[in-house]
Amino acid sequence: MDAIHTTKYLLHRLVITSIISFCLFSCATHKKVAELNTLPPVDLSKAALFTYGQDSMIADDFQFVFFKNNEDSVKALENAALEASINDYLKLYINFKLKVKAAYDAGKHQDPAFIQEFEKYRDQLAKPYMVESRMNEKMVVEAYERLREEIHASHILISMPENTSAQDTLQYFLKADSLRRLAINGKSFAMLAEKHSDDPSAAQNGGNLGYFSSMQMVYPFENAAYQTEVGNISEPVRTNFGYHIIKVLDRRPAQGRVKVAHIMIRHQEGEPQDETSKTYKQALKLYEELQKGTDWNELTERFSEDLSTRSNGGELPYFSTGGMLNSFEDAAFALKEAGEISKPVKTQYGWHIIKLIDRKGLEPLEMLRPLIERKVERNFQQKEMRQEMVAMLKEENRYIANEPMISKSLFYMSSGPELAKPNDMGVLFSISDTVYTFSALLTFLDKNKITLPVDSVRAKKLYQQFEGEQILLYEESHLTDKYPKYSRLVQEYKEGILLFDIMEEKVWVKASADEQGLKNYYQTHKDKYHWNKRVDATILDAKDQQKLDKAIKLLATKPISKSLIEGIEVQLNTDSPLNLQIHKDIYEEGSSRTEAEKVIDQVAWKVGTYDLNYQGRFYHVIVHEVIPPKDKSFDEVKGLVTSDYQDELEKAWIAELHEKYPVTVNELILKQLIQKIQNTNE
Structure with missing residues (x-):
């Protein structure tokens, strides 16, 4: 799949999961459902939960989608909260179905680009599902035992x-x-x-x-x-x-899994990657500071060069053997007690200080099942699994081979076209009521650009490949007949892609292209886009007063710049990276800040200099300018305005859809469905 298709696939997945599976838990309160024991039973597999225009949604189908996308999040809910969750999801799902209905009415399901895209997704869904349906349990149990x-x-x-x-x-x-x-x-x-x-x-x-x-x-x-x-x-x-x-x-x-945090100092270009390097020495100083009791999170935020983790204390996901570089992994598993910290460990990326957060043994099979199943699905292309799958499908789908015809075909393939060709309509094998002829084999060879003759071993492999492909294609073409769950999944993806296309036309592109509409929206809602009071300030954060005084003198020698700040930090941090840190920024009232920069809220927001001790550190704060509150310009907030304008367009469009396709919810069916889901959840 090329980059464009990959991006669109991910966006489609995002739309599908965010709209189909999204369930609001903070909506307005709902009326309590009346006692249901006296209601006459209804077949929810046939009863319509709601209608929209001339279409309807079967109650059981809605229950399937609700549980598929919300099962984990609603397991612990009490009945009243679960009822609210179902009602919230129903409202969202009705809007989803209206948008899809609009896409069908606009003919988007007949667009060649849509058909090509959908067939690609359907093909991706089919093979993993076949593995899940046929071989999943055997492979899952085997994999778990090996774990x-x-x-x-x-x-x-x-x-x-x-x-x-x-x-x-x-x-x-x-x-x-x-x-x-x-x-x-x-x-x-x-x-x-x-x-x-x-x-x-x-x-x-x-x-x-x-x-x-x-x-x-x-x-x-x-x-x-x-x-x-x-x-x-x-x-x-x-x-x-x-x-x-x-x-x-x-x-x-098995050693189980560990969860660790790390502080990483990257190797510098041209620097030796051993204990003589400045990088190692810096890591060692940080380790020594940690041994003295310095706060882990503070050092991580200030010094770790893993940008993706330094804001959360350097935490990494749980991993098991084989999940990390060997040296990192060995050091992590060598830690025994939570909170224990390793000496600097070298990898190809730099030096790491590792802290153990938690370790777990092998979890029960049912906890790991989703992960194992996903990995088993990825193994489907492996030759051994494919052969086993074909063998199972032969038995299940009443495969019958015509051995004499197969032998003639193999002889023809290996001896050359100058021999008499077998009858094109001669049957090689059948699956249920479908026959596969020699002509189909020739089509397969032509499609794969195979020139005859080939040696006998190659001929046999080619025939096995042809036969295996036909058996798997037969299975794929009958999946929706055999497996209602798969049929629903295909339909869900089809509707998700249609939703993406109609949203792109009606909301996303429409809003982005409407420059005047964006500006009008900005002018009407200017009070939403506002700067609070701000200050332009420089913060000197020192370990002691002596280091702070030196930094103040050095900072006064030239106009404050990034290079001057970096030079001063290098000069004063030769023996410890904790000696001095300098921060220069524009700080807004009420905005989030790093721990070191929170000191800005401890001084008066007036032009001037301020010295204070804060959280055990010595600070010198220079307020260069006070910037009064003001509206943000259109250019500053265009992205946010576009998003808000899209929301407004979508709400207006949904209102139009409700008028075009009137929605009626069958309250009796809804009550019985709620009761059924509540009983299932107990």
Whole structure:
């Protein structure tokens, strides 16, 4: 998928999840549902919950969508709150259906661009669903059991192009097998890897992969590793990278997962990446400050160069073995008690100080199931899983092979077109009531630009590929018939894409292109876009009065600039990065600030200088200018105005849709549905 399609796909997903799954919990209060025990039962699988124009929504279908998108968030709700949640979601979902209805009436579902886009999404949905439907449980249980153990292994890779001929494939296999025999007979596996492996990292690590667990390697590699005893070397195993031989060095119980925070100091260009570097020395000083009891969050916010985490104390998500660079991971798992801090640890990115926050053992299967299922789905393209899937579908869908016709076809493919061609309409195999002929095989070969003849091994592989594709395509084409859940999912995505397209036309692009409308909206709502009182100030934040006095003198030598500030900080922080920090900015009344800059609220907002002690530090604050409250200009807030204008256009459009497609909610059906959902939630 190219970048444009990827972006649009992500936007579609955002629209679908934000509109279909969004449920407001802070709306106005709702009337309490009356006692329902006396209501006559209704078949909710057939009853319309609401109508809009000439269309309707079945109650059970609404329940499916509600639970699919809100199940986790509503599990703990009491009945009254759950009722409010259902009503809120219903209002939002009705608006969603009205917009989709407008898209259909505008003919957007017939647009060639939409059809192409939708078919692409449907294809993406089909194969993961098939895996989930057929093989999910087997693979999930296997993966979970393997998660109990971690494997330490080395490998040698003999890489092989994807479309290698059968004869050349044998040569790659024999090379891998010969290296295996050398290793079994006593040659150093690491030396063989350094010399012969096509894995670029082998030259440095001798093929050592460290510890890993289930779902961290491609599936055939994982299988071979878990099936090989410690000290043994596997038979050559083929993956999409080539042939591997794997030596298992160790097995150990899973270490579980850890959550850590870190402070990172990046390597400087041209600087040695060892303990003689300034980067390491700075990291070591920070570590020493932490050992003295200096606040972790303060140092992280001031000095960590991981911009994505420094504002939240350097916290990283939970990870397990194989989830981080080896040196970082080893140091993290070596920490035993929450709050324990490592000495500086080197990675390719710089030096890290790591603090342990929490560690967990292997969670129960049901907690990990969603994660495992997603990873199993990604493995569907693996050859072994594909073959197993095809075999299962053959049995389920009444596959019948015409062996004589298959043999004739293989002979023709490997002997050349000069031989008599089999009957085009000759049946190779059937699936249920669908037959597949020799003509279909020829079409497949032509589509893949296969020139006949090919060798017999290649002919057999091509036929198996053709047969497998047809069986999988048959399954995909019947998914909506066999699985209502899948049918609903496809419909949900179809409507989500239509929603995106109609919103783009009616709201997003319309607002962005209406420059005069934006300016009119800005003028009408000027009071929303306002600067509070502000000050332009410089803050000197020092460890002690002596350092502060030196900084004040140095700052007075030249006009204040970024380069002057950086130079002063470098000069006064030679022995500790905590000696001095200088901040220069425009600060707005009521806006958020870093801990160090909160001192601005402790001084008078008048031009002048102020000295004070605050939170154990010494401060000198220079207020250069006081900027009175004023309206923000249109250019300053154009993005925010555009967003607000879009909201106004959308509200007006929704009102029009309610007039065009009158909505009627069946209160009796709604009450019974609420009761059903409440009972399900208990």
